[in-house]
Amino acid sequence: MEQSRALNEALKLLTGLDNDSTKRANIVEYVKEKGTIAVFAYGSLIWNPCEHVxxxxxxxxxxxxTKGFICQDFIYRGTKDFKGLTMGLKPCEKSFVKGYLLMASANKLIPFIEAFIKRETPISVDGTKxxxxxxxxxxxxxxxGKTIEWALTCVANSNSQFYLPMTLSIKQQAEIMSRAYGINGTNFQYLHNTLHTYRHLSLIDTFTVDMEELYATVLIYRxxxxxxxxxxxxxxxxxTTRDERELAIKLQRTNNVRMRKQNLFARICSIEPVVFPKYNRMVSV
Known part of the structure; x- marks a missing residue:
C-alpha cells in the first residue's frame, strides 16, 4: 500500500499524468500486478539510459x-541564446517507432521514476523548466510481436513554448544541429549517437530515412x-565532464559578448564624421 501511494505521488510529477488520477490509478494497478515498471526509450535514453535501470x-x-526533432533544447544540447533540437513523439496513424524498454523492479520503482523525471524534465539555473x-x-x-508491455513514454508536449508546431526542413534542422551545443555536448553528438545505435542494432522505423538524410546534411553544414x-x-x-562543458559555455558566451562589443566599437570608429556646410550668420537689420 505504501509503495502504491509513493508511486502515485511520483507520477504526479509527470506532465500529462499530474491531473489524470484515473490513468495514474491504472498505472499503479498495472505495476502492482507485474512487479515491474517500464519506460519506452527512443532517443538518447537508448544509448545513455537513466539511473536504476x-x-x-x-x-x-x-x-x-512517429518521432522527429520537434522539441527545442536549451539545456542539454542547446542554450538560451541558441537552442538545439531534440527528439519527440507525436501521434501518426500509419507510423511506428522502434526503441528499447528500460525496466525496473518493484524495489527500484521510486528511484527509477525520479531519475527518469530528472533526466527528461530538467530545470535550468534560472528556474525555467x-x-x-x-x-x-x-x-x-x-x-x-506476440506480447505487449505497457510503458511510460515521452510524447512531445504541444502546449510547451519549446514545441515546434511546424516541422522544419532537413536543411533548417541541419543548420541548427551543426552549431548548437549544451551542457551534455553538441547537438551533432546527440544525433550521431542516436543514429549510430539505431544502425548498430538494425532498428528501422518510419523516421529512419529522414534521420539518415539529416545526418548527412549536418556533416555538410559543419x-x-x-x-x-x-x-x-x-x-x-x-x-568529458559536465563541469568542463559548463565552463566552456560560460567562457564562450563571455567571448561572444566581448567580440560583439569590439565589432560595435570598430563600426562606430569607422563612421566618418558628418561635415555640415558652414553658413554665414544672417545679421539682423
Whole structure:
C-alpha cells in the first residue's frame, strides 16, 4: 500500500499524468500486478539510459506514433541564446517507432521514476523548466510481436513554448544541429549517437530515412562553418565532464559578448564624421 501511494505521488510529477488520477490509478494497478515498471526509450535514453535501470529490452515497437526533432533544447544540447533540437513523439496513424524498454523492479520503482523525471524534465539555473514532454502510458510490442508491455513514454508536449508546431526542413534542422551545443555536448553528438545505435542494432522505423538524410546534411553544414567555430565545436566535443562543458559555455558566451562589443566599437570608429556646410550668420537689420 505504501509503495502504491509513493508511486502515485511520483507520477504526479509527470506532465500529462499530474491531473489524470484515473490513468495514474491504472498505472499503479498495472505495476502492482507485474512487479515491474517500464519506460519506452527512443532517443538518447537508448544509448545513455537513466539511473536504476535493471533490464533493457531492445527492438521494441510502438505503433501509431512517429518521432522527429520537434522539441527545442536549451539545456542539454542547446542554450538560451541558441537552442538545439531534440527528439519527440507525436501521434501518426500509419507510423511506428522502434526503441528499447528500460525496466525496473518493484524495489527500484521510486528511484527509477525520479531519475527518469530528472533526466527528461530538467530545470535550468534560472528556474525555467524544459517541459518539452508530456507523459503517457502506452502499449509497446515486445520483440517477436506476440506480447505487449505497457510503458511510460515521452510524447512531445504541444502546449510547451519549446514545441515546434511546424516541422522544419532537413536543411533548417541541419543548420541548427551543426552549431548548437549544451551542457551534455553538441547537438551533432546527440544525433550521431542516436543514429549510430539505431544502425548498430538494425532498428528501422518510419523516421529512419529522414534521420539518415539529416545526418548527412549536418556533416555538410559543419564543413561550411567558420574555422574558429568548427575548431571550437571539435574541442568542445572532446570535453568529458559536465563541469568542463559548463565552463566552456560560460567562457564562450563571455567571448561572444566581448567580440560583439569590439565589432560595435570598430563600426562606430569607422563612421566618418558628418561635415555640415558652414553658413554665414544672417545679421539682423
Amino acid at each position: 535493471e533490464h533493457i529490452i531492445p527492438n521494441c515497437l510502438l505503433n501509431g506514433y 524544459m517541459d518539452i514532454y508530456t507523459y503517457d502510458f502506452l502499449p509497446v510490442i515486445m520483440p517477436g 564543413q561550411y562553418l567558420t574555422k574558429y567555430e568548427r575548431q571550437w565545436l571539435e574541442s568542445f566535443e572532446k570535453l
